[in-house]
Amino acid sequence: MSIILQELQKHIQAELAIIDGLLSENPKDALARVLSLVEDVRQTRDDQGYVTVLLKMAEAYWHTMDYQAGLRVCSRIESLLTPELEFQFLTQLLHRMATLNWGLARYRSAQHFWNQALEKSILHNEFELQLEALIGLGNVWRITGNLVHSESALQFALDASILRDYKWIAGKASILLAWSLFLQKKYAEMLPILARCNEFLADCPDQTWHAEIHDFRGLALLYSGQVEEAASEIKQALQIATDNNLAWMSAHASVSSARVAKKQGQLRQANDYLEVAERLAQDFDQGELLSQICLERTEICRRLGQDQQALQHYRDYRRYELNLIREQSLSKGSDEFLSSRGQLDLRSKQLIKRMNVGDFVSQIQHYPQMRHRGAWLFSCRTRLDEPDLVVFEIVFASEQQCEHALPLLHSLLQERDRGVIWTAQSMALLMAANLFEREPLRQHIEQLLAAYPWWRTTKGETAATVTMFNVSDFLSLAAPAQGGGQ
Numbered sequence: 001m002s003i004i005l006q007e008l009q010k011h012i013q014a015e016l017a018i019i020d021g022l023l024s025e026n027p028k029d030a031l032a033r034v035l036s037l038v039e040d041v042r043q044t045r046d047d048q049g050y051v052t053v054l055l056k057m058a059e060a061y062w063h064t065m066d067y068q069a070g071l072r073v074c075s076r077i078e079s080l081l082t083p084e085l086e087f088q089f090l091t092q093l094l095h096r097m098a099t100l101n102w103g104l105a106r107y108r109s110a111q112h113f114w115n116q117a118l119e120k121s122i123l124h125n126e127f128e129l130q131l132e133a134l135i136g137l138g139n140v141w142r143i144t145g146n147l148v149h150s151e152s153a154l155q156f157a158l159d160a161s162i163l164r165d166y167k168w169i170a171g172k173a174s175i176l177l178a179w180s181l182f183l184q185k186k187y188a189e190m191l192p193i194l195a196r197c198n199e200f201l202a203d204c205p206d207q208t209w210h211a212e213i214h215d216f217r218g219l220a221l222l223y224s225g226q227v228e229e230a231a232s233e234i235k236q237a238l239q240i241a242t243d244n245n246l247a248w249m250s251a252h253a254s255v256s257s258a259r260v261a262k263k264q265g266q267l268r269q270a271n272d273y274l275e276v277a278e279r280l281a282q283d284f285d286q287g288e289l290l291s292q293i294c295l296e297r298t299e300i301c302r303r304l305g306q307d308q309q310a311l312q313h314y315r316d317y318r319r320y321e322l323n324l325i326r327e328q329s330l331s332k333g334s335d336e337f338l339s340s341r342g343q344l345d346l347r348s349k350q351l352i353k354r355m356n357v358g359d360f361v362s363q364i365q366h367y368p369q370m371r372h373r374g375a376w377l378f379s380c381r382t383r384l385d386e387p388d389l390v391v392f393e394i395v396f397a398s399e400q401q402c403e404h405a406l407p408l409l410h411s412l413l414q415e416r417d418r419g420v421i422w423t424a425q426s427m428a429l430l431m432a433a434n435l436f437e438r439e440p441l442r443q444h445i446e447q448l449l450a451a452y453p454w455w456r457t458t459k460g461e462t463a464a465t466v467t468m469f470n471v472s473d474f475l476s477l478a479a480p481a482q483g484g485g486q
Contacts, residue, residue: 159374
């Protein structure tokens with residue numbers, strides 16, 4: 001490699017580091033800097049460097065919300081990809097195209113590109129991009145109302161990112177999973193998941209995430225009946241958003257503050273918070289948040305006896321709602337994959353199952369039916385609708401006893417059964433068994449372990465205890481443990 005090329009690559013890396021630092025807080029400054037860098041690199045013959053900075057340019061357009069410009073850059077990159085560059089950059093390009101289509105509310109187009117990104121990342125073992133694509137699919141399912149699949153995908157992304165120690169991605173997956181749970185009114189399940197977010201995002205400079213943790217935690221507490229604790233959390237969210245000039249987050253936290261005030265019977269204060277939220281949202285919202293704010297203000301003003309104001313807010317609500325419907329119709333009209341949603345969902349599920357059986361989070365060496373914890377939980381969640389499934393939890397007296405029992409219990413597992421080392425001293429087995437087979441199977445496992453000559457391997461230890469659960473019951477009991485650590 002020539003000295004000139006080495007110096008150029010150092011310059012590119014140094015500039016990209018500066019741009020990364022600007023993207024969250026000053027995206028317009030980051031865009032100006034990356035545009036200048038693109039011009040510098042374009043005049044060289046460094047194709048790899050040119051594609052790298054073009055990808056950063058597309059990312060900067062995402063942050064400035066100029067999604068059409070970002071897609072034009074992606075088309076430019078696509079035309080430059082040789083087979084060598086395609087191997088290195090195609091997955092990143094597909095992920096960026098997905099996020100830009102998401103920004104344009106072309107959700108099925110976004111799903112198409114995330115499917116492609118997931119497929120390529122599995123093929124090339126690009127673990128970080130696998131997780132980003134998985135989170136993207138979870139978001140598509142959330143916004144299109146498929147909340148069960150959204151929860152499963154985001155929980156799998158969380159489990160897998162913890163396994164791979166991608167802390168920031170784990171934090172993002174946790175917050176988005178909490179959002180999906182909130183929409184399903186699973187408020188108690190949100191709290192342990194959000195509890196770990198601060199740990200995952202401890203060194204993350206993007207204050208939006210930190211504000212969202214407090215906001216979602218506050219909402220979960222509010223709808224769990226803990227109003228005072230909710231008020232404290234949402235106050236922190238609003239403070240972080242205000243201190244860091246986060247207009248989007250300030251608007252959402254103001255709406256949450258209004259919900260708390262309304263719950264406390266302070267209707268005038270709730271109306272004041274909503275007035276602030278409406279003023280902030282006018283700078284960035286297409287109508288989704290504004291319509292909700294105006295509808296809420298309509299009810300509050302009606303209860304305060306302010307009929308004229310209530311009527312005006314209702315008219316504003318209808319105006320924003322119609323604008324939103326118009327925008328959504330335009331987005332759907334330009335979403336070329338809208339009619340393929342059934343095939344897209346099927347492909348997404350197939351790819352996630354491929355992740356589940358790959359080396360990423362799947363079988364433990366020499367034991368093909370055993371899974372790592374995240375993959376085992378995902379398998380449980382995706383098979384909840386199968387009636388003839390049961391979970392056996394086996395608790396041992398020691399870690400050594402658990403290790404010795406592994407090959408014995410694995411021999412009981414059939415092709416579609418799955419096992420997991422649940423803790424250092426316990427295992428869980430997901431097994432096919434109808435209602436009449438379950439108790440005999442539990443007794444058989446218990447008798448098998450009782451008959452094992454533990455005196456040859458461990459001293460003075462009794463046989464393990466075997467407890468039987470429905471799959472949904474076991475997942476409910478496992479949820480607090482998942483939030484608290486693995």
